[in-house]
Amino acid sequence: MLKLNNISKRFGGLPALSEVTFYVTKGKITALIGPNGAGKSTLINCISGIIPADQGSILFEEKEISGLQAHEIARRGVARTFQNLRVLPRLSVLENVLCGLTVKSDHSFLKAMLRLPALRHQERFLRLKAMESLDLFGLTKKADWPMAALPYGDKKKVEMARAFVANPGIVLLDEPVAGLNSEETARIGVLVKQMRTAGHTMLLVEHDMELVMDISDHVVVLDSGRCIAQGTPEEIRHNPLVLEAYLGKIGAAA
Ligand SMILES: Nc1ncnc2c1ncn2[C@@H]1O[C@H](COP(=O)(O)OP(=O)(O)O)[C@@H](O)[C@H]1O
Ligand SMILES: [Mg+2]
Structure with missing residues (x-):
């Protein structure tokens, strides 16, 4: 449904994304996780055309969308929500x-x-x-x-x-439960799963690991703009690189 190949983006010389490559499968929930500043929102902004990627290709339904204006990408069926409500x-x-x-x-x-x-x-x-x-x-x-x-x-x-x-082809959800309590978070989890059952394809940026492990089919992990791992929630849970880069930091913060 969505194929990202070698996406890179710099802000004022500092790399925010470096050669990120992964695919989002139709009808599935793909989660994009990683510590704060890993580049998750930047990637969502590149896909939806809010900011241009410096390099790489983004294929949506086999067609190149990288370089198109945001409204054109939306018209083709890429919808999104924002980390900070809009x-x-x-x-x-x-x-x-x-x-x-x-x-x-x-x-x-x-x-x-x-x-x-x-x-x-x-x-x-x-x-x-x-x-x-x-x-x-x-x-x-x-x-x-x-x-x-x-x-x-x-x-x-x-x-x-x-x-x-x-009825878009894909929905990009940037931290849909940020700032919500556990009851509301669970409710959103149920709704997201319902949308998948209805046939929707989603790329979910999320911090809430419990939610990610519960509802995702495939998990992609970003750290400092690089894709360091991907796999099933179970594989990601046990991946030492991920534990070190991401879960470790959360553990340290908790
Ligand atoms: N518009 C911008 N201008 C300059 N730097 C930015 C901009 N947007 C994001 N960044 C930087 O890019 C990096 C990745 O940020 P972001 O994509 O928001 O991370 P995440 O969503 O994973 O927390 C951070 O270092 C952030 O400061
Ligand atoms: Mg973000």
């Missing part, structure tokens, strides 16, 4: 999810879509789709709430509902 606080929950449909609509601007009478039938259809996605994330009752009024955990879910609403 929602529109003054719009309603439903409107925030509708934004996720504009990428696939013929008209780029949500406002135009909501105003022009000729587009009303399309608006009804899009609202229906957005409500379906909100329903999956248990947010039907809060559809008309202003985004700003939602608790943090619900905002994370709205971002996910927005990422999945257009």
Whole structure:
């Protein structure tokens, strides 16, 4: 589904990613883990076109997407959430999810879509789709709430509902449970697994090792911008390089 080959990225001469190569398989959850500053968010930003990679190729459904603009990559079916929420606080929950449909609509601007009478039938259809996605994330009752009024955990879910609403080919999730308590984390874990059952492909950046081990099919480990290991959760759990680079640091911090 997604093939990264030799991706490198430098910031002001300092390498953030060095020759990262791995594949994401259709219908699976691939987890990307590693200590803070390992380059995980940078990689997600390169895939989604927010920043250009310096080197390497990114094939999505066998086509090169590296070098394309972010909106073009989104239009091809690469959706994402952000480590630090990016929602529109003054719009309603439903409107925030509708934004996720504009990428696939013929008209780029949500406002135009909501105003022009000729587009009303399309608006009804899009609202229906957005409500379906909100329903999956248990947010039907809060559809008309202003985004700003939602608790943090619900905002994370709205971002996910927005990422999945257009039925993308892949969803990149950057730390979907960061800042959530254990109950909310477990809930998101269940939702992510449900999305996989529904056939979605995901690349999950995550710090919560318990969650990663529980829900991932394949785990890729980054350390200082390099891919140091990959395998099943069980293989990664016992990989000495990983224990040293990642789990060791967490153990030391705990
Ligand atoms: N826009 C940027 N400008 C300069 N340096 C950056 C930028 N984004 C990330 N970095 C650096 O790249 C490295 C990797 O960061 P990041 O991808 O955010 O790591 P992670 O998500 O794994 O914690 C860090 O050293 C970080 O300081
Ligand atoms: Mg990050």
